[in-house]
Amino acid sequence: MTQLSVFDVAGPVMVGPSSSHTAGACKIGQFARALFHTTPTKATFYLHGSFAEVYKGHATDKALISGVMKLRTSDPRIKEAFKIAKAKHIECVFKKKDLGEKFHPNTVQIVLENSSRKLSMIGSSVGGGVIEILRINKFDVHLQGRAGKYLSIIVCHENHGSKTFNKILNRIKKLGIRIINTQTTKYKDKNLTIIATDGRDNKRITIKEVMDIEKSIEGIEFIRSLSKLEKQ
Amino acid sequence: MKYEFDTADQLLKLCKKHKCSISEIAKRYEAERSGKAISTVRSGMKRARDVMYEAVKEGVKSTKKSKFNLSGGDANKLFQSLSSLKLMMGNKVTVRAMAYAIAVGETNANMGRIVAFPTAGGAGVIPGALFSCAEHFKAGKRQLLRGMFTSSAIGIIIAEGATLSAAKGGCQAEVGAATAMAAAGLTEMRGGTPEQCFHSAAIALKSYLGLACDPLGGLVEVPCIKRNALGAVAAISASDMVIAGIESKVPFDEVVKAMNDIAESMSERIRETALGGLAITKTGNKVKKKLGLKITKEL
Numbered sequence: 001m002t003q004l005s006v007f008d009v010a011g012p013v014m015v016g017p018s019s020s021h022t023a024g025a026c027k028i029g030q031f032a033r034a035l036f037h038t039t040p041t042k043a044t045f046y047l048h049g050s051f052a053e054v055y056k057g058h059a060t061d062k063a064l065i066s067g068v069m070k071l072r073t074s075d076p077r078i079k080e081a082f083k084i085a086k087a088k089h090i091e092c093v094f095k096k097k098d099l100g101e102k103f104h105p106n107t108v109q110i111v112l113e114n115s116s117r118k119l120s121m122i123g124s125s126v127g128g129g130v131i132e133i134l135r136i137n138k139f140d141v142h143l144q145g146r147a148g149k150y151l152s153i154i155v156c157h158e159n160h161g162s163k164t165f166n167k168i169l170n171r172i173k174k175l176g177i178r179i180i181n182t183q184t185t186k187y188k189d190k191n192l193t194i195i196a197t198d199g200r201d202n203k204r205i206t207i208k209e210v211m212d213i214e215k216s217i218e219g220i221e222f223i224r225s226l227s228k229l230e231k232q
Numbered sequence: 233m234k235y236e237f238d239t240a241d242q243l244l245k246l247c248k249k250h251k252c253s254i255s256e257i258a259k260r261y262e263a264e265r266s267g268k269a270i271s272t273v274r275s276g277m278k279r280a281r282d283v284m285y286e287a288v289k290e291g292v293k294s295t296k297k298s299k300f301n302l303s304g305g306d307a308n309k310l311f312q313s314l315s316s317l318k319l320m321m322g323n324k325v326t327v328r329a330m331a332y333a334i335a336v337g338e339t340n341a342n343m344g345r346i347v348a349f350p351t352a353g354g355a356g357v358i359p360g361a362l363f364s365c366a367e368h369f370k371a372g373k374r375q376l377l378r379g380m381f382t383s384s385a386i387g388i389i390i391a392e393g394a395t396l397s398a399a400k401g402g403c404q405a406e407v408g409a410a411t412a413m414a415a416a417g418l419t420e421m422r423g424g425t426p427e428q429c430f431h432s433a434a435i436a437l438k439s440y441l442g443l444a445c446d447p448l449g450g451l452v453e454v455p456c457i458k459r460n461a462l463g464a465v466a467a468i469s470a471s472d473m474v475i476a477g478i479e480s481k482v483p484f485d486e487v488v489k490a491m492n493d494i495a496e497s498m499s500e501r502i503r504e505t506a507l508g509g510l511a512i513t514k515t516g517n518k519v520k521k522k523l524g525l526k527i528t529k530e531l
C-alpha cells in the first residue's frame with residue numbers, strides 16, 4: 001500500500017502539456033533546488049530514455065529549469081523559464097545520457113553548482129506527476145514525492161558511531177516533530193539519512209530550526225527539509 | 233489507518249461500515265493520511281474544480297492553434313454547434329461534454345493551466361462529463377465535488393492495482409482510467425449507490441482495455457484530445473446503463489487485474505514512446521520530422 005493522495009490523482013494543478021514530462025519534471029527540479037538550498041550558477045540536466053527523446057515537445061527542459069528556480073507546476077511563467085534563468089544568471093545545459101536500464105524511461109540527472117558547492121541528484125517521473133528521487137550525490141535512495149507528503153528531512157552526516165545521528169534525532173523529537181521512520185545509505189565515511197516525519201497538527205520543521213541543527217551539531221555535512229515543497 | 237483502501241472490495245466494505253458514500257470515505261481517507269482537517273481537504277478539491285472550470289471556459293472560447301498546428305479551435309466549433317443542434321448527438325449534454333473535454337485538451341496543449349486528473353493526457357474526460365451533466369441537472373457545487381472525490385477514489389484503486397502511467401500501460405491508463413473515474417463520479421452525483429458507482433467504472437474501463445498510447449510526435453494532442461471527448465461520452469453512457477439497472481458482469485477489481493495483465497503484455501512501442509501505431513504513420517512521421525525526431529519506421 002503506497003497511500004497515494006487523492007490529490008495525486010486529482011492533481012497536480014499544472015501547466016501543460018504532460019503530467020509526466022512537464023509537471024513531474026518541474027517537481028524533480030524543485031527537489032534538486034531544495035537539496036542544493038540556494039540559487040545555483042549552473043544547472044546541467046542529463047536526460048535519459050523518453051525524457052531524452054521527446055523533451056522538446058513537452059517543454060521538459062523549461063519545466064526542469066523552472067523547478068530549479070522554485071516555480072510551481074501550476075506557474076504560467078514556466079513558459080518563460082529560459083528568460084527568467086538568464087535574468088538570474090543561471091547557466092543551463094541539457095545533455096542526453098543513458099543512465100542505465102534500471103531507471104524508469106522518464107528520468108533525469110540534475111547537477112547544480114555554484115563557486116563553492118556541487119549537488120547531483122537523479123529523479124524519475126513515474127506517471128500522473130508522481131516522482132521518485134533515486135540518487136543524491138553518491139547515495140542510492142528511494143524517496144517518493146507524493147502530494148502533501150514532502151515532510152522528509154534529509155541529512156548527510158559522518159558515520160563513525162551513531163553519536164551524530166542520535167543527536168540529530170533527539171533534536172528533531174524535541175521540536176515536537178514525530179518521526180515515522182528513517183532510511184540510511186552509506187558511502188565511504190558518510191551516511192545519508194532520510195527522516196520521514198509525520199505532518200500531524202500541521203507541525204513542520206522550519207528553515208531556521210534546520211539551520212540551527214546544522215550549525216550546532218558536529219559532523220553534519222548538510223541537513224535539508226523538504227516541507228516547503230508541499231504545495232503544488 | 234481507519235479509512236485505508238486499495239481495492240473496490242475494501243472501499244465498499246468501508247462504505248457499508250460507515251454507512252456513507254465513496255466520496256465521503258475518500259475525503260476521510262485523505263484527511264487521515266495527510267493529518268489535515270476535512271475542510272482543508274475539501275478546499276484542495278475546490279481549487280482543482282476551479283482550475284478545471286477556468287480551463288473549460290477559456291478553452292471553448294479559444295481558436296488558437298497549438299505550437300505545431302496539431303490542435304486548437306475544435307472545442308469552439310462544438311460549443312458553437314450547441315445552439316443549432318443539427319448533430320446526431322442531438323442531446324446537449326453529450327455535445328457539451330465533448331466540447332468541454334476538448335477545451336481542456338486544447339488548453340493543455342497550449343501550456344495553459346489544467347488539473348492532471350489523473351494525468352494531463354486524460355484531463356478532459358472528468359471535467360467534460362461531470363461539468364456538462366452538472367449543468368444539465370443543475371447540480372450544486374458540493375455535488376460536483378462529491379463526483380470529483382469519487383473519481384479520485386477510483387483512480388487510487390487503478391493506480392494501486394494497475395497503473396496510471398502511459399509509459400507503463402498505454403492509453404488505457406490515461407483516457408481509459410479517466411473514463412472509468414468519470415463514470416463512477418457521475419453515478420454518485422446522480423444518487424447512485426457505491427456498488428452502482430463501481431459497476432459504471434467497470435463497464436467504462438472494460439471498453440478501454442488495451443488502448444495504445446501512440447501520439448503523433450510524442451505530443452499530447454493527436455489522438456489524445458479527441459479521445460478525451462469520446463471518453464467523456466462513454467462515461468455518461470456507462471453511467472446511464474447502470475442507472476437503467478444494468479450491472480457489470482466482471483467486478484471492478486477483476487477489471488483492474490485484467491488491465492494490469494494487458495499493460496504487462498503491451499509492446500513498448502505503444503507505451504508513450506511514439507514508436508508505434510499512429511505515431512509511425514505517414515502523418516505521424518511528418519510531425520516527427522517537424523520536431524526533429526528520428527524516424528524509425530513508416531507504416
Ligand code: SF4
Binds near residue numbers: 446447452454459
Ligand atoms: S495517447 Fe498517450 S499521450 Fe495521448 S492521452 Fe493517451 S496515453 Fe496520453
